[in-house]
Amino acid sequence: MNEQRKIRVSKKLARHLRHEPARIGLTLDPGGWVPVETLLAALAAHGFRLSRAELDEVVRTNDKRRFAFDETGTRIRASQGHSVEVDLALPTAEPPDALYHGTVARFLPAILAEGLRPMNRHAVHLSATIETALKVGARRGASVLLRIDARAMAAAGHEFQVSANGVWLTAAVPPGFLQQAEPT
Ligand code: HQG
Numbered sequence: 001m002n003e004q005r006k007i008r009v010s011k012k013l014a015r016h017l018r019h020e021p022a023r024i025g026l027t028l029d030p031g032g033w034v035p036v037e038t039l040l041a042a043l044a045a046h047g048f049r050l051s052r053a054e055l056d057e058v059v060r061t062n063d064k065r066r067f068a069f070d071e072t073g074t075r076i077r078a079s080q081g082h083s084v085e086v087d088l089a090l091p092t093a094e095p096p097d098a099l100y101h102g103t104v105a106r107f108l109p110a111i112l113a114e115g116l117r118p119m120n121r122h123a124v125h126l127s128a129t130i131e132t133a134l135k136v137g138a139r140r141g142a143s144v145l146l147r148i149d150a151r152a153m154a155a156a157g158h159e160f161q162v163s164a165n166g167v168w169l170t171a172a173v174p175p176g177f178l179q180q181a182e183p184t
Contacts, residue, residue: 001057009058012048013067017078032077032086036069039076065165080163083120090161090169095150099126099168101178102137103144108180111146116173123161123169126150134183147181148173 001009016039021028024042028034036052043050059067059076068079080088101116101124116124126148127133137143153173154160161169 001054005054006058006061009050009054010062010066012043012050013058014078014081016042017067017076018082019084021084028077028084028086029075030087031089032082033070033075034077036074036076068164079165080123080125080167080169082122086122088161088163090163092159093162093168095154095160095168096128097149097151099128099148099150100130100133100181101126101146101148101173102133102135103146104137104141105144106141108144111178112175112180115175116146116148116178118172123171124173126168126170126173128166128168130181130183143183145181145183146178149177149179153177 016024016026017028017032017034021034024046026034026039026042036055040050040052040055055076059069066078066081067076069076077086077088082088103111118124125136127136130145133145134143137145150160150168153170156177158170158173158177163169
């Protein structure tokens with residue numbers, strides 16, 4: 001499969017497994033899972049033909065490992081990033097001392113005043129590396145880096161989870177635990 005097709009498939013899957021399952025007649029279970037057969041049939045019924053082999057290839061080679069099969073390989077879900085109600089049932093995890101978030105200058109005044117909020121998603125997304133955070137910010141313009149004192153947050157009772165694809169999730173980051181940082 002060429003890269004362009006892979007990106008198209010990934011966007012299609014993200015749309016329906018994170019945001020708009022009902023648009024193609026899908027219902028996600030409470031954990032966000034959908035049977036692979038059902039997904040492929042729903043896509044086909046809406047004019048998007050995708051074979052199981054192609055789906056496997058996209059799941060396996062996706063740049064951010066956005067999707068995962070269950071242990072039996074019969075169900076699939078997005079590993080994070082949902083706007084629809086799901087409970088990924090991820091265990092609470094001990095974060096590293098620092099986590100990072102990439103954003104853009106126009107959001108800074110609000111973020112410094114009220115902290116990071118999940119906006120349309122279920123959780124605030126944080127990165128373990130500066131490099132990844134800068135890429136996340138760069139989707140919107142010149143990236144501004146924030147350093148989050150995850151250790152202090154955890155000590156203060158905030159819970160963290162890490163998704164199957166290594167994204168750190170937390171409900172919100174109060175302003176006292178973040179500061180702008182230089183991308184060194
Ligand atoms: C900002 C992509 C104003 C926040 C990425 C961000 C990531 C605030 C935007 C994943 C705010 C939300 C998530 C506040 C936060 N006031 N703005 N209080 N708090 N913001 O897309 O973290 O390719 O929901 O800085 O790579 O940018 O989809 O979150 O700019 O991993 O797999 O509000 O999405 O992954 O935007 O990105 P998003 P995000 P995928």
